[in-house]
Amino acid sequence: MSTDISSDPIFVHSLWRAGSTYMFQAFRRSPAGYWAYQEPVHEAAHSARNNPDILTGFTSEALSQLRHPHLDRPYFYELQQVHTAWCDVIEKCFIYDDYFGATSIDILGKYLRALITAAKGRPVIQECRTASRIGAIKEIIGGTHLYLWRNPWDQWWSLKVNEYFNAACQIILNAHVVPPVILRLRGVVGYTEFHDDSIDEEFRHFQQRPLTADDSYLVFYTLWCLGLLEGQSHADLVINIDHLSNFGVYRQDVANYLQSLGISEMDLSDCHIPQGYYDQSDQDFFKRVEAQAHGLLLTSGYAEDTVYGLKKLRDEYAPTLRTLDVANEALARDLQRVRGIVLRRETSEAGQLQNLHQTINEAQAHFHSKAQQVLVMDERLDALNQELQHVQAESAVRERSSVEQLESVQREMTTLLQQQAQREQEISAQLLVLQQQSAAERTEFTRQHNEQLQALQ
Helix, strand or coil, X not given: CCCCHHHCCEEEEECXXXXXXXXXXXXXXXXXXXXXXXXXXXXXXXXXXXXXHHHHHCCCCCCHHHCCCCCCCCCCHHHHHCHHHHCCCCCHHHCCCCCCCCCCHHHHHHHHHHHHHHCCCEEEEEECCCCCCHHHHHHHHCCEEEEEECCHHHHXXXXXXXXXXXXXXXXXXXXXXXXXXXXXXXXXXXCCCCCCCCHHHHHHHHHCCCCCHHHHHHHHHHHHHHHHHHHHHHCCEEEEHHHHHHCHHHHXXXXXXXXXXXXXXXXXXXXXXXXXXXXXXXXXXXXXXXXXHHHHHHXXXXXXXXXXXXXXXXXXXXXXXXXXXXXXXXXXXXXXXXXXXXXXXHHHHHHHHHHHHHHHHHHHHHHHHHHHHHHHHHHHHHXXXXXXXXXXXXXXXXXXXXXXXXXXXXXXXXXXXXXXHHHHHHHHHXXXXXXXXXXXXXXXXXXXXXXXXXXXX
């Protein structure tokens, strides 16, 4: 084992429900001293960035419905222990938005390096959200990379343990940058993107919009193919969990190869993964949808040899189809009926919810249209009110101007009248003086005339 634990990490990549928790447990219990992180690229870690106590609630007892191997410590124990090392560098963008590693691989690398540096033993990162980023992570981080895979039939049925996993597959389709095959897949299943700042809101959105059974398996199987192709291209070892469960020779071969990679003291002897029984109708369903997925790969640029090699590998490691004796035929028929009911109900509920959301969307569109009309009317009313206020303001201004002009005229008339009255007074005074002077002159004239008459006599 490397003496520099921070420079020699181990990555276990897989899709969900492929036995990754078992592999995580095998590393955690190993006496070699591994520091195993269980799904650190998880939305729960993002939620816990400011409150590490959130991580303590993820225990075997709390998540018993997942039917994972029992763990003696919480799933995220190791992650919580080094919370201060990563809480400031985890970001939403690299959890699902960059599932295909096209935009934020450097940000993810910074987060992974923080985990590796803080590890209290040789770091192991077991993750179900990196299956299509193995090559990119290996290029920037290095380390030893394992890819764990399972037969898709059992894995898909295992996803139905709760609604989380089907929604998670849809969130992967929601990535910001996707390969051409995903673009085609979106078109086939009628997928509409939905983005929110909250991962919880994105999950809630897609949980309310489940896919039909055909579309659900088509989405999962396409991601399954992409993950296995990525693992074949970039992983140091590809491990099939079905063979690891069924064949001791294979287990020993895997242990030996792990040893050659510097991964020692791994006890895989108790590996066991459930494997189901599938009758002809089950097989027909899976093969029909898988053929559709293979067609999407081919039309998206994957070579025929690549797709053929994928199918060949899948067939080589597929669990032997079980046969039932007469005593179990009735059980098999009941199982088939239950599966048929589940698939029909899944498709029916998806259709009903699709119709419901279409009705809601139409109602929202109608409401939006009416709201827009009301908004236009409100805007027109506001404009009219503003125009009225403007007219009233102008009228008030004109009215004030008229009053001022009238008052000015009145003041001017008053002044003129006052001036006229004063002038009249002055003229009257002058006239009185003239009258008095004229009377005096007439009196004097009369006196002088009389005196002259007297002198003549």
